Amino acid sequence: MEFQDGISPAAENEENIFMPPHDDREHLVVVGNGMAGCRAVEELLARDAGRYRVTIFGAEPYVNYNRIMLSPVLAGEKTFDDIIINSRQWYDDNGIELIAGDPVMAIDRTGRTVTSQSGRAVGYDKLLIATGSDPFIIPVPGKDLPGVISFRDMKDVDTMLEAAANGGGAVVIGGGLLGLEAAHGLTLRGMKVTVIHLMPTLMERQLDEAAGWLLKTALEERGQTILTGADTAEIYGDGKVEGVRLKDGREIPANLVVMAVGIRPSVALAREAGLDIGRGIKVDDHMVTSDPDILAVGECVEHDGNVYGLVAPLWDMCRSLADGLTDQHTGYKGSVTSTKLKVAGLDVFSAGDFSGGEGCEDIVLRDASRGVYKRVIVRDDRIVGAVLYGDTADGGWYFDLLRKGDDVSEIRDLLIFGQAFASGGGQADPKAAVAALSDDAEICGCNGVSKGQVVACVEAGNGTLDAVRATCKASASCGSCTGLVETLLAVTLGDDYSGERATRTVCKCTSFGHDDVRREIVAQGMKSIPEIMQKLHWSTPDGCSSCRPALNYYLLCALPGDYEDDQQSRFVNERMHANIQKDGTYSVVPRMWGGLTNPRELRAIADVVEKYNAPMVKVTGGQRLDIFGIRKEDLPAVWADLNAAGMVSGHAYGKSLRTVKTCVGSEWCRFGTQDSTGLGVKIERMTWGSWMPHKFKIAASGCPRNCAEATIKDFGVVCVDSGYELHVGGNGGIHVRATDLLCKVATEQEALDYCAAFIQLYREEARYLERTAPWIERVGVDYVKSRIVDDEEGREALRARFLFSQSFSQEDPWARRAAGEDAELHQHLAEVRPMEFAA
Numbered sequence: 001m002e003f004q005d006g007i008s009p010a011a012e013n014e015e016n017i018f019m020p021p022h023d024d025r026e027h028l029v030v031v032g033n034g035m036a037g038c039r040a041v042e043e044l045l046a047r048d049a050g051r052y053r054v055t056i057f058g059a060e061p062y063v064n065y066n067r068i069m070l071s072p073v074l075a076g077e078k079t080f081d082d083i084i085i086n087s088r089q090w091y092d093d094n095g096i097e098l099i100a101g102d103p104v105m106a107i108d109r110t111g112r113t114v115t116s117q118s119g120r121a122v123g124y125d126k127l128l129i130a131t132g133s134d135p136f137i138i139p140v141p142g143k144d145l146p147g148v149i150s151f152r153d154m155k156d157v158d159t160m161l162e163a164a165a166n167g168g169g170a171v172v173i174g175g176g177l178l179g180l181e182a183a184h185g186l187t188l189r190g191m192k193v194t195v196i197h198l199m200p201t202l203m204e205r206q207l208d209e210a211a212g213w214l215l216k217t218a219l220e221e222r223g224q225t226i227l228t229g230a231d232t233a234e235i236y237g238d239g240k241v242e243g244v245r246l247k248d249g250r251e252i253p254a255n256l257v258v259m260a261v262g263i264r265p266s267v268a269l270a271r272e273a274g275l276d277i278g279r280g281i282k283v284d285d286h287m288v289t290s291d292p293d294i295l296a297v298g299e300c301v302e303h304d305g306n307v308y309g310l311v312a313p314l315w316d317m318c319r320s321l322a323d324g325l326t327d328q329h330t331g332y333k334g335s336v337t338s339t340k341l342k343v344a345g346l347d348v349f350s351a352g353d354f355s356g357g358e359g360c361e362d363i364v365l366r367d368a369s370r371g372v373y374k375r376v377i378v379r380d381d382r383i384v385g386a387v388l389y390g391d392t393a394d395g396g397w398y399f400d401l402l403r404k405g406d407d408v409s410e411i412r413d414l415l416i417f418g419q420a421f422a423s424g425g426g427q428a429d430p431k432a433a434v435a436a437l438s439d440d441a442e443i444c445g446c447n448g449v450s451k452g453q454v455v456a457c458v459e460a461g462n463g464t465l466d467a468v469r470a471t472c473k474a475s476a477s478c479g480s481c482t483g484l485v486e487t488l489l490a491v492t493l494g495d496d497y498s499g500e501r502a503t504r505t506v507c508k509c510t511s512f513g514h515d516d517v518r519r520e521i522v523a524q525g526m527k528s529i530p531e532i533m534q535k536l537h538w539s540t541p542d543g544c545s546s547c548r549p550a551l552n553y554y555l556l557c558a559l560p561g562d563y564e565d566d567q568q569s570r571f572v573n574e575r576m577h578a579n580i581q582k583d584g585t586y587s588v589v590p591r592m593w594g595g596l597t598n599p600r601e602l603r604a605i606a607d608v609v610e611k612y613n614a615p616m617v618k619v620t621g622g623q624r625l626d627i628f629g630i631r632k633e634d635l636p637a638v639w640a641d642l643n644a645a646g647m648v649s650g651h652a653y654g655k656s657l658r659t660v661k662t663c664v665g666s667e668w669c670r671f672g673t674q675d676s677t678g679l680g681v682k683i684e685r686m687t688w689g690s691w692m693p694h695k696f697k698i699a700a701s702g703c704p705r706n707c708a709e710a711t712i713k714d715f716g717v718v719c720v721d722s723g724y725e726l727h728v729g730g731n732g733g734i735h736v737r738a739t740d741l742l743c744k745v746a747t748e749q750e751a752l753d754y755c756a757a758f759i760q761l762y763r764e765e766a767r768y769l770e771r772t773a774p775w776i777e778r779v780g781v782d783y784v785k786s787r788i789v790d791d792e793e794g795r796e797a798l799r800a801r802f803l804f805s806q807s808f809s810q811e812d813p814w815a816r817r818a819a820g821e822d823a824e825l826h827q828h829l830a831e832v833r834p835m836e837f838a839a
Contacts, residue, residue: 025053028325029114029124031104031269033058035067036298036314037130038086043322045094051326054096055122057114060153061101063088067153068311071178074157074185107273109291126293126325129270129281133263133299133309138173142235148257151182156258163256164189171195171244171254173232175202177341179260180215183224184344186256194225194252196232196244198261200568206339206350209542210366211373211389213530218346218371265300265307278302285331286324287317297321303332310337338399340392349395352385352402353377356541360384365416366537373534374416375541381409387541394418434487443488444474444481454485458492465489465511466503475511479537482511507546509538514550514767521558529555529566550768553655556691557763560805567822573653576825577813578635581628586635588627589652590642591688594662594680594700595623604645608638622659622697624650633826639814648812651688655769657696660684661709665702665719674719676702679748683717683755689810690759690802693766693775698755711739714762714772715755720744724751728758728784729776737773740781743789757788757795760802 028044030037033056041054058064062080069083091098102116107127115121135150137143149159163170164186172183175197183193195202201212202219216226233247235257243253265280276282276290280302287295287303297317299309308314313335320332338351354377356362365374372390376383376398382405386398397419401408408415414422439452449472457472468485469476475485490497503513512520517536526532529551533543543551552569573579578586590605605625609617616628630638639649652658660683663669665676680700687698699710700717709732710716716727716739723746727739742758745751761784766775776784788795817826 023053025051026125027123028052028054028126028128029122030054030056030128030130031114032056032128032130032132032298032300033060033062033064033098033100034130034132034298035064035085035311036132036318037128038064039315040128040130040297040318040321041094041096042086043318044325047322047326047328049094052126054094055124056091056096056098057102057104057116057122058098058100059103060155062154063091063098063100065154070151070154070157071181071185073154074160074182075188076185080154104269107269107294109273109294112293124293126295128321129289129294129296129300130298131266131269131300134266135259136262136264137259138232138261140232140234142237142241143259145235145237145241145257146239147237147241147255148235148259151178151258151260152263160186160256160258161189164191166255167191168255169194169243169253170256170258171252172258172260173244174258174260174262175199175226175228176205176260176262177203177343179258180219180343182258182260183219184222186258187223191256192225193223194227194254195219196230196246196252197226197228198231200229202226202228203343203348206341206387207348207389208354208375208387210364210375210530210533210538211348211350211387213528214371214373214389214534215343215346215348217531219344222344263299263309265302267300270296270300278305280307285320285333286329287321287332288324295321295325304334306334308335308337310339313337336403338395338402340395347388347390347392349388349392350386351395351399352383354385354387354541356385362540363412363416364539364541366534368535368537376416378408378412378415381407381412383408383415431487431491434484435491443484444476447473447476449474451488454488455492458489463489463493463497466513469516476516479511482537506550507544509533509540509543509547510536512536517551518554518558518765521554527555527559527563529569553691553693553768557805561808574655576632576635577639577649577653577817578630579653583629585629585631587652588630588635588638588642589620589624589650590647591650591684592624592647593684594660594677596677596681597625600645601647604642604647608641611641612638620652620659621661623661624652624659626652636817636820636823636826640818643812643815643818648688649814654691655694656689656691657684657687657698659697660687661697661699661713663700663702663707665700669702671705672702672719673721674702674724674748676700676708676717676719679717679719679724679751680708682748682752686752686756686803686806687759689812690763690806691809692759692763693768694771696759696762696772712736713739715758717751717755723747726751726754726758729772729781731771731773733771735773737777740776740784742781742785753799754788754795756802757798758784760798760805761787763802763805764798 030041063084064086066083066085069078072078073080073083102118104114105117106115113121113123135152149156167190169192170186172179172195175195179195183195187193201209202215203212220226231247233245235244236242241255241257243251244257245251267277267281270281271277281289281296281300283289283296283301283303287297289296298314316335317332320330323330340349356377359379361378363376375387377385383398383402388395411422437451441451443449443451443454453472454474457468462468462471465486468474475482505511506514506517520536524535526535532551548569549571552566555563556565567575578588580586609627612630612634614627614629618626620626660680662677662680666672666674667677683698696714698715699708699713701708701710702719704718706718710718711727712730712732716730718725723744725744726742728742730739731737745754762772
């Protein structure tokens with residue numbers, strides 16, 4: 001690109017630079033011709049235009065332009081001329097000497113001079129450092145290959161435009177604002193773009209999980225591929241970029257890689273000059289560094305322990321700096337920041353602290369049809385944070401309330417609907433407002449149900465929300481009209497409406513029950529936890545410890561092979577693949593097929609016990625050995641040793657198949673009628689690794705004496721002379737329940753097939769944390785028989801779905817952890833001990 005406005009590097013074209021013949025004013029030299037440096041000069045000129053003689057050094061060969069608007073230039077929505085902030089005329093009119101394309105390389109604090117790359121030395125009375133920030137380049141192999149760039153200046157834009165003109169694929173590493181803007185621009189330019197983001201949520205510093213999911217979904221609809229939770233291993237290519245390889249082995253071909261993983265304050269020049277450096281150049285409230293004649297402003301500074309990358313705090317700094325240089329000394333006191341952005345044409349806003357936590361209350365509004373999500377976080381009757389997606393019109397109002405610390409208790413119930421409604425635009429009596437609606441007013445948009453239809457449904461005897469949902473379908477799909485339906489129930493029934501639900505909801509985050517959620521996951525084709533929460537109008541931003549594990553299980557069950565298990569939505573034992581004990585150590589239970597073991601396995605267990613000083617080994621009721629007292633950091637090594645002996649996880653920690661208990665059967669026992677041990681081994685090899693609504697136990701007894709206690713198991717087989725009795729729904733826990741007889745079959749294969757079909761029916765229809773015993777009591781054993789025994793075609797379909805699901809589930813989690821997966825979960829925590837003092 002040609003130099004803008006006739007500016008060229010100083011060493012080549014110095015005659016174009018304004019050089020006053022003689023000037024007795026103090027000389028202010030500005031290092032950095034960017035937005036912060038020039039804004040500081042503008043503020044200074046506005047206060048006392050004749051106070052200083054000003055010289056500005058710029059690293060780029062341009063006048064000051066708006067870096068924030070580089071994205072529209074890349075997207076073809078603007079030209080470079082459109083984003084110029086200060087033209088050449090501005091420098092000339094204000095007597096400012098601009099030395100462009102010649103960056104300052106050294107500061108001599110003793111002689112009070114700066115030296116540029118061309119060797120030009122300029123003296124100063126006051127020096128302002130506004131060097132901004134440097135892009136962070138992740139240290140992976142291939143980072144220096146041609147075709148790997150950052151996204152910080154016009155040179156980067158030119159490189160991207162050249163690459164886009166040649167077509168092909170691009171990988172953007174980093175799902176923050178800059179990365180997403182680069183991806184959007186390259187997509188519009190015709191490139192096939194993949195965004196790789198290390199964290200599970202896009203723009204995680206500005207957005208919570210719910211808003212991040214909405215953004216990801218919208219960007220994918222625009223043709224981008226978004227990979228979250230993805231870690232770059234290397235950039236590969238022979239002499240130039242050819243693609244990116246992830247740590248999980250995936251490869252993404254690309255002829256351009258844009259690194260946009262973050263920025264760091266540019267402090268190299270200040271550090272070499274001996275100024276105090278922390279995260280940035282340390283400054284006081286007047287932007288003065290450790291040298292009283294040197295000031296700093298913008299992204300390169302650290303004030304009171306904080307660094308800022310947003311425009312608003314930079315402008316506040318510039319005002320305080322100009323005040324100080326003109327003897328007004330107001331002082332900068334830090335900034336409360338908000339972010340209102342348009343990412344690839346999508347509106348997002350965030351302000352304050354949206355991490356939530358103790359003492360915080362979340363107020364959430366979701367409108368799935370409009371793609372709107374609003375969340376306001378309140379603590380002690382004051383707004384402490386806000387996240388908006390899709391409709392950000394009230395962002396400024398929320399931020400003003402946050403910044404001022406106003407008490408919002410009086411408008412608490414209306415707060416989420418925005419300023420106009422909370423300020424008096426809504427009806428004082430919500431019931432009166434709903435009652436005043438005409439009979440043909442639409443209540444449920446998803447199912448086309450009017451107010452008159454809901455009222456008629458209620459008057460016909462459907463006096464609960466669940467009854468209305470089941471009858472006229474109002475509130476049965478996304479749930480956003482639940483409040484309206486409940487209000488109509490109250491208006492229609494008066495004092496006869498108690499508000500009680502016949503069906504328990506999954507948790508307080510939703511008005512839906514477990515069965516409703518499972519139905520809608522399938523009906524609406526939902527594929528992630530954030531999608532469920534958005535489409536079913538969850539009242540919290542990220543769910544809770546009750547609903548997240550349930551949703552994770554329902555998705556695993558509905559989408560085998562397609563859904564990626566969300567480990568953070570599992571309980572600690574399932575995350576760690578071991579049972580945590582009261583002292584913080586873990587117990588490990590290796591699987592023993594059908595309760596069988598051999599010398600090699602026993603030696604491996606003995607070696608583990610001695611090697612890791614396990615204080616106890618206990619035989620369990622399920623015919624396994626439980627090793628107690630294993631430290632968290634030793635778990636991967638323990639698993640590796642057990643794997644080496646051919647042993648896999650026993651899943652004693654999971655909502656999954658635990659054990660298949662057997663007796664010796666006909667092979668050894670005088671009374672045995674069938675090979676119960678062999679059958680038990682076959683059942684366990686078929687069913688291990690399967691995730692369930694709750695723990696699941698199986699037993700196979702070789703005769704009616706039932707030594708394996710098959711009639712108090714979730715699925716039990718009792719061998720008889722003529723075949724196999726199949727029992728279901730037993731429980732040996734606090735509330736003992738004997739099994740119901742399901743049926744009798746003649747062959748081992750039938751026993752296996754019926755077992756697989758029963759498990760799948762339980763997996764698909766039971767509620768999370770519901771054992772088979774209460775499930776069967778709820779639905780009735782006759783219902784289970786109708787699905788498993790009487791419906792041969794249906795039974796075979798259930799069996800086939802179970803075996804298909806198992807093809808993705810039977811991978812030993814211990815082996816993956818032993819190989820180094822999720823190693824951070826097993827790191828040793830810091831140990832704090834009292835200091836010992838010498839006597």
